[in-house]
Amino acid sequence: MRILIVEDEPDLLASLAQALREEGYAVDTAxxxxxxxxxxxxxxxxxxxxxxxxxxxxxxxxxxRLRKTKKTPVLMLTARDQxxxxxxxxxxGADDYVVKPFDLEEVFARLRAVIxxxxxxxxxxxxxxxxxxxxxxxxVLFKEKPVELTAREYSLxxxxxxxxxxxxxxxxxxxxxxxxxxxxxxxxxxVHVSNVRKKLGAEFIVTRRGHGYCIE
Amino acid sequence: xxxxxxxxxxxxxxxxxxxVVVLAGFGFTAYQLERNRQFGRIDQExxxxxxxxxxxxxxxxxxxxxxxxxxxxxxxMPDEAPPIRQENRPQPEFRLPPEAAQLFGTNDSNGFYFHxxxxxxxxxxxxxxxxxxxxxxxxIQFDHFFDQLNHADLPPEKRPAKLKSMDYQDExxxxxxxxSGELIEVGCSIAPELNExxxxxxxxxxVGSLILLVGLTGGWWFVGCALWPVSAISTTAAKISAGDxxxxxxxxxxESELGQLAAILNSTFARLETAFAQQKQFASDAAHELxxxxxxxxxxxxxxxxxxxxxxxxxxxxxxxxxxxxxxxxLIESLLELARFxxxxxxxxxxxxxxxKTISDSTELVQTLAxxxxxxxxxxxxxxEVTGDPERLSQVVTNLLTNAIQYNQPSGEVRVKLExxxxxxxxxxxxxxxxxxxxDLPRVFERFYRADKSRTGAGNAGLxxxxxxxxxxxxxxxxxxxSKQNVGTTFTVRLPV
Numbered sequence: 001m002r003i004l005i006v007e008d009e010p011d012l013l014a015s016l017a018q019a020l021r022e023e024g025y026a027v028d029t030a031x032x033x034x035x036x037x038x039x040x041x042x043x044x045x046x047x048x049x050x051x052x053x054x055x056x057x058x059x060x061x062x063x064x065r066l067r068k069t070k071k072t073p074v075l076m077l078t079a080r081d082q083x084x085x086x087x088x089x090x091x092x093g094a095d096d097y098v099v100k101p102f103d104l105e106e107v108f109a110r111l112r113a114v115i116x117x118x119x120x121x122x123x124x125x126x127x128x129x130x131x132x133x134x135x136x137x138x139x140v141l142f143k144e145k146p147v148e149l150t151a152r153e154y155s156l157x158x159x160x161x162x163x164x165x166x167x168x169x170x171x172x173x174x175x176x177x178x179x180x181x182x183x184x185x186x187x188x189x190x191v192h193v194s195n196v197r198k199k200l201g202a203e204f205i206v207t208r209r210g211h212g213y214c215i216e
Numbered sequence: 217x218x219x220x221x222x223x224x225x226x227x228x229x230x231x232x233x234x235x236v237v238v239l240a241g242f243g244f245t246a247y248q249l250e251r252n253r254q255f256g257r258i259d260q261e262x263x264x265x266x267x268x269x270x271x272x273x274x275x276x277x278x279x280x281x282x283x284x285x286x287x288x289x290x291x292x293m294p295d296e297a298p299p300i301r302q303e304n305r306p307q308p309e310f311r312l313p314p315e316a317a318q319l320f321g322t323n324d325s326n327g328f329y330f331h332x333x334x335x336x337x338x339x340x341x342x343x344x345x346x347x348x349x350x351x352x353x354x355x356i357q358f359d360h361f362f363d364q365l366n367h368a369d370l371p372p373e374k375r376p377a378k379l380k381s382m383d384y385q386d387e388x389x390x391x392x393x394x395x396s397g398e399l400i401e402v403g404c405s406i407a408p409e410l411n412e413x414x415x416x417x418x419x420x421x422x423v424g425s426l427i428l429l430v431g432l433t434g435g436w437w438f439v440g441c442a443l444w445p446v447s448a449i450s451t452t453a454a455k456i457s458a459g460d461x462x463x464x465x466x467x468x469x470x471e472s473e474l475g476q477l478a479a480i481l482n483s484t485f486a487r488l489e490t491a492f493a494q495q496k497q498f499a500s501d502a503a504h505e506l507x508x509x510x511x512x513x514x515x516x517x518x519x520x521x522x523x524x525x526x527x528x529x530x531x532x533x534x535x536x537x538x539x540x541x542x543x544x545x546x547l548i549e550s551l552l553e554l555a556r557f558x559x560x561x562x563x564x565x566x567x568x569x570x571x572x573k574t575i576s577d578s579t580e581l582v583q584t585l586a587x588x589x590x591x592x593x594x595x596x597x598x599x600x601e602v603t604g605d606p607e608r609l610s611q612v613v614t615n616l617l618t619n620a621i622q623y624n625q626p627s628g629e630v631r632v633k634l635e636x637x638x639x640x641x642x643x644x645x646x647x648x649x650x651x652x653x654x655x656d657l658p659r660v661f662e663r664f665y666r667a668d669k670s671r672t673g674a675g676n677a678g679l680x681x682x683x684x685x686x687x688x689x690x691x692x693x694x695x696x697x698x699s700k701q702n703v704g705t706t707f708t709v710r711l712p713v
Contacts, residue, residue, distance in 0.1 A: 009508055009511075009512060011512045011516065011536040011539060011540060012508070012511055012512045012515060014532075014536070015512070015515040015516045015519045015533075015536065016515060018519055019515065019518070019519040019522065022519070022522065022523065079504045079507040079508060080500070080504060082500075100507040100508060100510070100511040101507055101510040101511040101513075101514045102511065102514070102515075103514065103518065104514075104515055104518040104519060104522075105518075
């Protein structure tokens with residue numbers, strides 16, 4: 001899962017980015033409106049955390065322009081908790097909002113929720129054959145036994161599970177599992193896929209030669 | 217009694233009292249006039265009859281043969297014979313002429329009667345009386361009063377010209393003593409008149425009560441109409457005190473006294489509303505400014521505590537928290553400073569000092585920053601002294617200089633000029649930056665207002681210029697800004713010398 005954070009307060013940006021990376025997300029950051037809009041339009045993020053007050057283009061404007069081309073879920077960070085601000089945010093196309101000062105746990109939960117909703121899922125539990133994925137607790141059961149997955153492996157499983165039935169290209173996987181700071185080696189993805197197959201069964205991820213991977 | 221403290225009730229009470237007094241006075245006067253009219257008429261009748269009797273006494277009718285010798289039986293002379301009782305002892309005969317006799321008797325609703333006596337006061341003997349005269353008691357009492365009334369003791373020429381009458385029970389009597397000594401009393405019943413007067417009084421009372429009722433009702437309505445704006449004002453004021461400051465009193469009649477009051481109140485409410493809105497905006501902005509550092513502290517600490525960290529990780533968190541706390545401290549200090557200026561509690565020193573020196577000191581303070589940005593400061597300072605707080609004014613100058621450097625172009629210029637103009641020390645600080653957009657210009661002194669929404673400079677909460685303005689105004693000076701985009705911005709501070 002790859003996330004963009006647009007926030008101009010450096011200390012807040014740093015702590016949010018670190019906390020989300022520790023949650024297993026691939027995180028890109030922008031500290032002003034122009035960079036934020038550029039990134040948001042150029043990459044398929046799974047979600048965007050967007051501050052309202054920004055130097056350059058403000059959060060509302062980014063949202064308005066982004067919605068012309070992309071449906072990326074957006075979680076707004078606002079310092080104003082007045083109803084008119086929330087209404088404005090939701091009407092402009094925000095998927096949810098969090099009022100400052102917030103708890104990190106709440107941001108995590110709301111992020112999961114907007115990502116889940118964008119994949120048309122209503123609960124945190126995904127069941128695929130013998131595999132059960134709990135996206136809130138970030139754990140995976142195989143034949144009702146917990147399976148140890150690395151953060152990257154878990155992200156791979158979660159992303160594939162949320163796009164169940166679709167063929168996911170390698171490019172897509174690189175985009176969603178690695179952030180702009182990762183130095184990706186071309187075979188790294190194959191390593192993760194083969195590790196997941198070892199842990200969850202060889203048929204869990206099907207290879208569509210020439211296209212990509214798929215969970216059926 | 218709370219009810220009598222209301223203006224409406226008090227007005228009604230006074231109005232009712234006045235109405236009652238006026239109506240009572242009017243009714244009493246009307247009654248008296250009617251009474252005088254009635255009794256005047258009766259008195260006229262009495263005097264006419266008195267005169268007739270007096271004339272009859274002194275011009276006796278021509279003697280007739282049968283007079284004194286023959287007295288016809290009473291039933292043979294009913295028409296012309298006056299009801300006269302003959303006395304036994306010899307005396308001049310008195311005969312009432314027929315036309316006069318008609319004036320007395322019971323054929324009239326008043327029943328006029330007469331009684332003629334002669335002799336002295338203690339020895340009166342009757343000369344004649346009408347048949348219906350039957351109240352010697354009244355006469356006895358009348359004698360007594362009559363003397364007082366008509367001064368019978370005085371010689372005739374000294375008596376009052378007009379005879380007075382008096383009332384005894386439901387009768388009215390008058391009397392006269394002729395020069396020849398006869399006492400003539402004439403009286404009548406005034407029962408019909410009294411009855412009529414009683415009716416008049418009742419009618420007056422009834423009409424008066426009706427007028428009073430109508431008057432009070434009308435008065436109540438009028439007072440209500442007159443006081444309606446007052447209750448409208450108090451209703452609106454109550455709504456406003458309940459928190460809805462957008463309410464206004466409906467000023468239908470702006471020319472009236474209450475209309476003017478309503479207009480004054482409305483403008484007061486408008487100012488209150490503006491002040492409240494500003495206050496609300498200020499509190500909301502202050503809360504907003506505090507939210508960001510609090511968010512930093514919350515997320516930093518929550519992230520740090522989520523798992524074990526090395527010393528460098530914790531240090532990073534603590535440093536971030538420190539920055540957030542410093543930012544909050546600066547913000548709180550600025551807010552308190554502004555609040556003190558608002559409340560007029562900021563104590564300023566008052567001393568004569570070298571303004572030009574203070575400005576050149578401030579220029580040196582910001583020189584490092586200017587060098588970093590490659591900005592050149594050019595000062596042209598006339599030696600001037602002003603009275604005030606040198607530290608506070610130095611704060612203003614430093615703040616303006618810092619802004620002029622920060623918002624300047626690289627290798628731009630800042631021109632500082634101090635000169636005297638008509639009793640004012642005028643300081644101009646001009647930069648060569650991009651200038652302030654015309655729509656932002658009127659708002660730069662507003663609290664928390666930032667022309668660019670950037671908050672990258674920690675502690676730049678948009679309060680600096682507000683504080684500067686507050687300081688200058690506390691010195692009795694003014695501060696203004698002019699700007700041209702892509703040319704530069706000039707701040708002007710005018711202080712009294």
